[in-house]
Amino acid sequence: MSIHSRIVDDLVANGVGFVTTVPCKQLAGVIEELEGRAEIHHVPANKEDEGMGLCAGAFMGGKRSAIVMQNTAIGVTINTLATLIQFYRLPLPMLISYRGELGEPVACQVEMALHTKALLAQLHIPTYHFHRESDVEELDAILKHCFMCNKPVAVLTDASFWKGY
Amino acid sequence: MIRSEVLRDIAPVISDQLVVCNIGLPSQELHMIDDQPTTFYMLGTMGLASSIGLGLALAQKKKVVAIDGDGSVLTNFGTLPTIANNVADNFILLIIDNGSYGSTGDQPTYAGGKTSLAAVATACGCETVVECKAEDTKQVLQAALAADRMTIIVSKCESGNVKVPVITLDPVAIRDRFMKQVQA
DSSP states (O other), X not given: OOHHHHHHHHHHHTTEEXXXXXXXXXXXXXXXXXXXXXXXXXXXXXXXXXXXXXXXXHHHTTOEEEEEEETTHHHHHHHHIIIIIITXXXXXXXXXXXXXXXXXXXXXXXXXXXXXXXXXXXXXXXXXXXXXXXXXXXXXXXXXXXXXXXXXXXXXXXXXXXXXX | OBHHHHHHXXXXXXXXXXXXXXXXXXXXXXXXXXXXXXXXXXXXXXXXXXXXXXXXXHHSSSOEEEEEEHHHHHHTTTHHHHHXXXXXXTEEEEEEEOSEEGGGTOEEOGGGTTOOHHHHHHHHTOSOEEEXXXXXXXXXXXXXXXXXXXXXXXXXXXXXXXXXXXXXXXXXXXXHHHHHHHHO
16 A cells, blocks of 8 residues: 555544645655545635635634645744634644655755744644655554644644655 | 624514524624624634634524624635535525625725625635625625525625624533524
């Protein structure tokens, strides 16, 4: 089974029925898998804060939701995370490509990588870092944790996890 | 007519509908005029009323009215292509366009200048876009609710505010009572 279908299987098994995505090269396989699944309503978003708004609405409409985005989006979504997702206590799994780690060819990506964990820590967002492919085995427990505590939860997935850039 | 008068006018039409109401004065005014558990008041996060409304409409069958402002749509312009390309016929986006950032002191927006939000929505691919005078908003909204067709309404009204208290409801209480109405 591909890592992409494994991830989407875990989302489906945890009742996630609505996913918004903003693309990253590392996330292309997951996005393609999401688009092809009948159990998932996939809505591509133009910006990640917009995507979080869609997720908030879908959750209140009775569908567990999740967002797939790049770590640069942490810079875009801090206000939305604090004033919508956290303030109203909405669960939101965030599958995040962790650009700017080992293997990164684009120097500028390192700049936001340096801030990513610090910003998530500052926001008190539970954060998990997938580095080896076997780390995906924790995803099911992370999703259960997210929907148990009604918080945004970050899963950072780096280039080593994706076996390259 | 100013925004609070438009809200007062449409309140009877939306009182039994699921409503997502924009941050700041629009939510405070609607809360003062006719507080309903079917209204999700945004207490923060400028720009996302239309996105929350669309997500809600896509996830369930009841009609959803998102009340937005011109300034908030301008700040989340990417919402219009997303709405156009993810059609939810139970979704109505009502943009109350007073050409100003009302909650922050009536600074002019570009929608009050050369930019037509109705033309932008149409260019983005929204198929049913109605621009109307403030006085006609109630009637246009009633027609849209009866039509079972995703509709974007741009209600052109005058700039101006009334004195209104802030909302002191707890956000989790707002969300909880709203979700109970969604499920009812």
